Amino acid sequence: MLEIRPNCECCDKDLPPDSNVAMICSFECTFCSSCAENVLGGHCHTCNGKLVSRPTRAKELLDAAPASVKRVLKSGGCINA
Numbered sequence: 001m002l003e004i005r006p007n008c009e010c011c012d013k014d015l016p017p018d019s020n021v022a023m024i025c026s027f028e029c030t031f032c033s034s035c036a037e038n039v040l041g042g043h044c045h046t047c048n049g050k051l052v053s054r055p056t057r058a059k060e061l062l063d064a065a066p067a068s069v070k071r072v073l074k075s076g077g078c079i080n081a
Helices: 033-038
Strands: 022-024 030-032
Touching: 022 033, 030 033
Parallel strands: none
Antiparallel strands: 022 030
């Protein structure tokens, strides 16, 4: 099950579970679509894998399978990624 992380690791933008602008890699590194495209060039800075749209989780499933509340932020953002 995906963690559904709550923020962009670059700019710390909130990315709620139903966000249609969240992007992830195979390691679940999470970015907003703006950082994914404009800063990272569509590839994760950790694994160099392609960033794809993160699936959404239906609100009725969040009680049984809540999204993560742990914020992950790359030190200094992704400027030098």
